[in-house]
Amino acid sequence: MRPEIVFVIPTFNRPSTLARCLESVFSQRTDTRFEIIVSLDSRDTVSQEFLAGYGKRVSVVRAGVPGLNAARNRGINAAQGSIVVFLDDDCVVPRPEWVDLLNAGFRRRPEASAIGGGFISQDNAPLFVRCRNRMSNAYVLDSRVCENEVRSLLGGNIAYRKELFDQFGVFDEFLLYGATETELNERISAAGGKFYFFDELSVVHAIEDRSLCQHCRQAFFQGSGKAYSYFKGNKCVGSGRGMRATLRYLRTIVDEERSWSDKAGAFFFLALNIVCYRIGYYWGRIRYNRL
Numbered sequence: 001m002r003p004e005i006v007f008v009i010p011t012f013n014r015p016s017t018l019a020r021c022l023e024s025v026f027s028q029r030t031d032t033r034f035e036i037i038v039s040l041d042s043r044d045t046v047s048q049e050f051l052a053g054y055g056k057r058v059s060v061v062r063a064g065v066p067g068l069n070a071a072r073n074r075g076i077n078a079a080q081g082s083i084v085v086f087l088d089d090d091c092v093v094p095r096p097e098w099v100d101l102l103n104a105g106f107r108r109r110p111e112a113s114a115i116g117g118g119f120i121s122q123d124n125a126p127l128f129v130r131c132r133n134r135m136s137n138a139y140v141l142d143s144r145v146c147e148n149e150v151r152s153l154l155g156g157n158i159a160y161r162k163e164l165f166d167q168f169g170v171f172d173e174f175l176l177y178g179a180t181e182t183e184l185n186e187r188i189s190a191a192g193g194k195f196y197f198f199d200e201l202s203v204v205h206a207i208e209d210r211s212l213c214q215h216c217r218q219a220f221f222q223g224s225g226k227a228y229s230y231f232k233g234n235k236c237v238g239s240g241r242g243m244r245a246t247l248r249y250l251r252t253i254v255d256e257e258r259s260w261s262d263k264a265g266a267f268f269f270l271a272l273n274i275v276c277y278r279i280g281y282y283w284g285r286i287r288y289n290r291l
Contacts, residue, residue, distance in 0.1 A: 002080045002081060003034050003080060003081040004032050004033050004034065004081050004082060005033070005034040005035075005081050005082075005084075005099060005102070005159075006034065006035045006075075006081035006083070006085065006162075007025055007035070007087060008039055008072060008079060008085065008086050008087075009021060009022070009037070009038050009039065009075075009086075009087050009088075010039045010041070010068055010071035010072055010088070011038055011040060011041070011044065011047055011071075011089040012040070012041035012043065012047075012089075013041075013043075013047065014090065015050040017090040017206065017208070018089045020206065021087060021089050021090065021091055021092060022038075024092040024094070025087075027093075028097075030097070030099040032099050032100065032103060033081075034081070034099060035059065035080070035081060036057065036058050037059045037060075037061060037075045037078050038051055038060050038061075039061050039062070039063060039071040039075040041062075041067070041068075041070075042062060042063045048060065059078065066176060067173055067180075068176065068177065069171035069172060069173045069175065070173045072171045076165055082162050082163075083102070084159065084162050085102070085158070086155060086156070086157075086158050086181075087156065087157060088155075088157070090205065091156055092203060092204040093203055093204075094120065094202075094203060098201065101201055102115070102159055102201060105198050106159075109148070109194070109196045111194055112161075113161060113188050113194055114159060114161070114164070114185075114188070114193075114195050115153075115197070116157050116195070116196075116198075117202035118133075118136070118137040118140065118154065118157070119133040119136050119137060119202065119203065120133065120202050120205065122204060126209050127262055127265050127266060128210065128265075129209065130257075130266075131266050131269045132215060133205050133207070134253040136154055137154075138252075139152070139154075140153060140154060140197055141197075148196045148197055148198060149194060149196055150195050151195065152182070152186070153185065154181075155181030155182075155185075156203075157201070157202070157203050157205075164193070168188050168191065168193075169184075170184070171183075171184050174228070178221025178222045178223075178224060178225040179221070179223075179225025179226050179228075179229065182225055182229045183225075183228065186229050187233075216273060219277040219280065220277065221280060222280065223277040223278060223279065223281035223283075224287070225280075225284070226280075227280075227281045227283075227285045227288055228284055230285075230288075231285070231289055253266060253270060254267050254270065
């Protein structure tokens with residue numbers, strides 16, 4: 001029998017984080033039929049052997065070219081269910097009733113093109129990881145239209161109706177890293193599609209501890225990816241509510257830290273990442289302005 005929900009989990013040489021993600025999905029207590037597809041990056045060299053231990057509980061496919069979106073698209077081609085859920089391989093589903101909550105979200109919003117949740121940090125997560133997850137949530141909340149409706153969702157925790165890919169196409173494989181889902185989401189939004197955000201669908205985003213330089217690099221490429229989406233034809237789609245609202249969300253990220261040293265560290269992290277994002281955006285405008 002066909003599954004109703006298909007989890008597509010792209011991965012690239014991260015078996016330890018992937019194992020935590022898979023076990024959290026296996027722990028779901030639901031009557032809904034679901035399937036798990038792990039989509040390997042074309043350069044992945046270790047995951048195939050690791051996944052053999054899961055047998056038929058996991059379907060494994062491999063993208064033909066490098067990149068996150070190529071892996072996502074390979075998973076879409078293999079998916080048979082009516083709902084396709086994309087999870088990053090470093091995400092953990094915290095609730096055993098998460099699948100039922102997902103179904104409830106689509107029932108509450110039958111007009112939804114996609115629904116999703118935010119990122120939660122582990123209790124012992126480093127400061128920069130906590131800030132990164134809160135920044136991701138702020139990006140979505142800054143695009144809020146009303147109540148649960150938003151203009152964008154996080155690519156690492158989003159569920160699409162499968163039929164959308166026939167109507168709007170799949171992920172753009174030009175971008176290998178940084179804001180890779182933005183172009184598809186803005187394409188759908190520009191055509192009148194609707195996105196909804198539900199707190200109860202948030203997942204634990206267990207990012208590995210990175211250096212400040214690596215976080216800034218990510219911000220740079222997210223900015224350039226946003227510029228790519230803009231010049232590709234989504235100029236009419238705004239993702240935010242203005243600088244004042246954005247700064248208000250970012251201030252809450254600093255306020256959530258308890259000690260003054262952590263508050264100062266969070267402020268420095270946010271300021272530096274915003275600068276890198278803007279530099280990436282303007283660099284992208286120079287690179288992609290001929291699209």
